[in-house]
């Protein structure tokens with residue numbers, strides 16, 4: 001087979017992870033080729049998110065990397081972006097009397113990294129979201145500075161910037177072979193054969209499979225299906241200013257969440273069903289369960305849905321992020337385990353990964369937040385094994 005050239009870095013996967021690290025690498029002068037299996041980019045998880053930015057979500061490393069992206073979201077490079085990437089959408093987690101002490105303790109802990117986090121009493125929570133049944137709510141955790149994100153806008157920004165800086169993007173190019181070659185790798189993707197110094201595995205739910213194909217030890221990722229749909233809101237309500245609201249119980253944790261979306265309400269049962277990597281589809285049962293729960297918690301009286309979808313959120317066992325070289329394969333870089341935070345962390349994590357590849361260290365502002373290369377290393381025993389609880 002004839003080779004298609006040589007680049008510094010080949011990126012496998014054109015979701016948010018792949019295009020974000022590609023953008024930052026190309027911007028700093030590296031030659032980059034991104035290969036995507038599907039005919040369109042962002043077809044899988046990236047195109048199916050709830051588009052939320054939450055600084056109180058995930059472990060401390062996730063929270064610090066999310067916050068490290070705040071300046072980028074607030075002032076994206078104008079050259080590649082002509083819209084606002086975010087708009088205010090506070091977040092509220094509500095529960096009954098049994099959860100009040102727990103919520104108060106979480107607020108105290110959350111304030112270390114996100115000082116604006118507040119505890120709300122039940123009446124105030126209902127004022128913020130008037131469809132909630134007041135008798136079920138005794139308190140809430142409130143994150144006033146959470147945001148709605150423009151996922152397509154962010155993805156497109158990274159694509160434009162990557163191309164502007166000379167990067168190449170090849171769709172319909174599934175990686176079918178990855179072999180060590182000289183001091184780097186030879187990647188076969190569709191009809192292309194590309195030599196590179198570093199290969200980045202940003203293939204989302206497929207990341208363990210891609211590693212196995214390359215002869216690299218998998219890290220034991222868990223792909224979990226999550227369902228969402230849009231429901232109509234009765235005319236007596238204007239949901240446009242409602243917060244993203246999680247409804248929680250001591251028995252089930254997060255039971256269901258909702259947020260305003262295109263004049264209606266995006267609803268998710270917060271399901272986490274283990275799945276093989278695939279084009280995930282919603283199950284009727286999960287939608288029915290979410291309708292039942294949202295009608296229990298609110299007076300919305302949801303009866304039908306206008307659109308529904310599902311996507312795979314892919315976690316390591318301890319739900320932490322991975323951005324680091326494989327211990328068993330020089331030049332093979334993992335960018336995986338973005339779980340439910342791959343959009344909000346993309347500006348911070350993409351920049352961190354680019355720096356780790358080029359210098360082995362993190363950008364100063366991210367290091368100053370207390371994140372270390374070891375926090376993101378692919379060589380941590382806690383990455384594999386049984387999945388810890390979370391949401």
Ligand SMILES: Cc1cc2nc3c(=O)[nH]c(=O)nc-3n(C[C@H](O)[C@H](O)[C@H](O)COP(=O)(O)OP(=O)(O)OC[C@H]3O[C@@H](n4cnc5c(N)ncnc54)[C@H](O)[C@@H]3O)c2cc1C
Nearest residue numbers: 013015016017037045046050052175204311341342343344
């Ligand atoms: C319902 C739902 C709600 C969510 N809400 C949020 C939210 O509010 N905020 C947030 O930050 N995150 C959220 N997420 C999570 C977020 O969407 C993901 O973390 C993120 O999209 C992961 O991006 P990725 O690039 O790793 O994966 P993907 O977008 O899946 O991209 C991986 C790509 O790799 C490609 N690929 C696979 N194998 C190969 C191969 N052999 N060769 C070439 N290409 C290959 C795939 O085709 C795919 O395009 C949500 C997810 C879901 C499902």
